[in-house]
Amino acid sequence: MPEIKLTEWEDALCAVIRALHPGVVIQSTEEKRALDSVTRVLQYVAMNQLGLRELKVWSPVSYRQISVEDPSKITELAPLDFFSAVAEFKKKTLDADENRAVLVLADAGHLLNTPNNLRLVRETLWAIRGSRCVLVFLGLPFTIPPSIAPDLNIQTFELPNVKQLETVLVPSVHWYKKLPAFKNLNIDESVVPRFARACAGLTEIEARGLLGLSVSRFSAFDHRAVELALQEKAQIVKRSNVVEYKTCKGGLDSVGGLENVKAWIREQDDVFTNYDAARAGGLQLAKGLLLTGIPGTGKSLLAEMLAAHWSLPLLLLDVGSLFGGIVGQSEENVNAFITLAKACAPCVVHIDEIEKALGGGGGELDGGTTARVKGKLLTWLQNKPADVFVVATANDVTKFESSPELIRAGRFDLVSFVDLPDKKARLEILAIHYAKACAYAKAGSVQSTLQEKISADVLLPVADATRGYSGAELEAIVKRALRFGFAAKVNQPTAEHFVEAARRTKPLAVTMAEQIATLRNWCKEGRAVPAGATIEDDASDTAAFVMDGVPQLLLPAKGN
Template sequence: MKFTSELALFLKARYPIIYITTVEEDRVEYIIRKNVKTNLNRSIYSWDFVDGYTNNPNNEGFAKRNPLQALELVERLNSETPALFLLKDFNRFLTDLSISRKLRNISRILKLQPKTIIIIGSELTIPKELQELITVLQFQLPLEEEINQELTRLLQSLNIQIEAELFENLTRACQGLSLERIRRVLSKIIATYKTIDGNSIGILLSEKKQIISQTEILEYCSVNEKITNLGGLTNLKDWLNKRKTAFSIQASNYGLPTPRGLLLIGIQGTGKSLTAKAIANDWQLPLLKLDVGKLFGGIVGESESRLRQMINVAETISPCILWIDEIDKAFTNTDSKGDSGTSNRILATFISWLSEKTKPVFVISTANNIDLLPLEIIRKGRFDEIFFLDLPKLDEREEIFKIHLQEFRPNSWKSFDITKLAQLSESFSGAEIRQSIIEGMYQAFYEKREVTTEDICLALKEFIPLANLESKQMTKLQNWASSGQIRLASSKPIYI
């Protein structure tokens, strides 16, 4: 484990103060004690604000509710006694002048004696005057191997056998949860279902939803849409189908890197948002939607902090899908923003993360207007692929009508003249086709009779599609797509 090797190196090199950021206090203390006992001959002194020092009879309860006194024990111990001081939640006191001064004073002692202070906190808060003294060490959430061990232990204790595929799906669903949360959720699953099966995945994902609900930037989206609900888009569907199992252990063993993301461009109503939801459902991954409006805060530095929080949550929940709707409105291609460069800094950080991220976070971004998109986002390497979703062609419109009529009229959809409806709906998007069916149903319901093909035809004739209102933008998009700079989501070529 990278954490244990780094910690051992820091201790041997006599780093004076180590700061470990984690929410798994008990687990990190267990790992530290286990490795110190095995590899290093050091006594461990554990302190917290309420109980003072514990686990050592000579100093039991010392320095209760007194963080300054907790540091004095470091000086009192014999200079030749190798010691490790675990100070829990001590980051809360670092801004206190007396604590900060005391740490700087005893840092000279720590460099000469085999003693190290380890601060354990859930948040990273280090005053400037202590930044040179403190070394930050990240403590990761349970990795795949640890989750496998925990699941195996539980299944063996309950004498439950499950298929290898379900075991892998459970492992993937547990990633992003602390070991304590995993144990708690598995106990809930056993209490609910008396066993571990396919239903367990849903409960694990709902636990991830609890984590996401603690932030106002991301929204956990429950999805029921299926890839089969998308009319047309054969190229896009084929691309997605080949990457459906790319997050599996087999793909990793094969040497495949996990997919990075997808940028979908097209006018409103062509199925971009529906595609994002369908991918999450088909790949069985949690879908997180970024509220770009809440990303930009009014306080200087707040927007950058929120972006880092968003990235941290997404990577914690991974593997997952991060959906950024209408990214063109968030990062417009203009320098005259009047926001002191905040948008540019956010864009730079976001693009850097897109290019360098190692966690399995699949980013799906949608955009309507290419003119507003910065070239840095469109450039290859940010996303695996950029697809253009054009207005549906005749056969695609037939498929879309069929899908929606089967939804609204499952018993009588065959009685509708789908070919005629498709011919009348030229320049209509998928969303507009659906709305025309609804308009026809309203008319028939008002007249207290069953909806017919003619009702929908009348609605189509009265409907003004968005493509007609924004014909210049639509033509520009189609010309750009036909130039070969972007991949077509539909198999049929575009003729302008």
């Protein structure tokens, strides 16, 4: 028998079997792959003087014996019902001390709801304690009856990793080329690693299915297969109703201001965009970024543009959606979110208004649900997969005072405060939103009548008149000025249109002056790094960010 090298999961199962544990529950949707791993473990055990002579697999529709020495030798047995199969297993283990047997019960969890079946399983587990016989439940997770829980070790069968998928996909690609219908199949083998990474988080069957779909649809295996895999992940997320999947376009230059945090993000580029090489060099990825500050200052936009900058999908989690009205539903939603994040990795996860779930106390009147959700999310933030980058945004930073564990080192690599923009940032934001309006006009079915190039002479008076306005309010001003210009039948709003739009827009700095002062004082106490320049840093010299009468943002960014 050739030497067998076990995976990490198989090694853990091997330890359980060698510890003479009587029962194991293997939670998995991949029955065949899980059964193959069980067989490999038994082969390994057999090679180390703990030989298992018999492996039988029962399901509601079949009963068969698999040779431990040669798994390709499968003997179909006369079908038995659940009770008879377990009773036969129990009898054999009692009759023959040396009969080292394993019985795998596939999709049998629901059958434990019958009192007779449960009692038989309980007595069987008692009978085989300390022997080299094992009773294995294989299938989807089920509620384990308390009477047998102490004798069952629960193992969650891991989805295939990228290397395992590559091993499976390479021969599958060439298998298609042997078929007459695909003899002219164009194969780009360099795509296989990227396709395998895109399929990370899917089952082996799902990955094979996507490969077949790509070959059938495109008569080729190329970069389109990767795009197809990412689209399939988006469908998985959409079906969950827990998070929203976004494919973002743009980049960091689509965000005005915030120079400090954008510079920090660019420092992570080499590591995050070359993950495998960075890991080989011993480098660890940044865990995430916590953006706090005033509402409407671009925190959520930055999360989206960061994902676009790294060409990664974005998972948007609204923490309010985690809480359900049914007992246990909130915890299930958190588990579903964690599973989806792992399935979509590498990705960026945006946790919006994180203070609602993790900031402050609460939960005294909900049976501890809030506390459990908070605990699960905090644990995940600490131990999440390395290739999941978290951007958390929060408006009410005062709630962190009662939850310092959220912002301690190890959860986030940078805690940054986003304040109201300074004059330079306001000019950039105005230019960005005007450029977006021009792009929207060009994409229409009728030729655009909007003049694309806008001069600093138009925007500088607006930047001066909007001190204390947030990015969201500046966006609203651009939209209102465009309506004024359209009504005046001009191909570009004038400075007067913009200033009038600003006059009619009341900023949060006025309507919520006290609350904003509290938020800004929190940052001034040194609790967070400023995301960029603020209105206190307003520049009097505009030459630094205007060239030839055009805002610098509209010129190509240097070094990008």
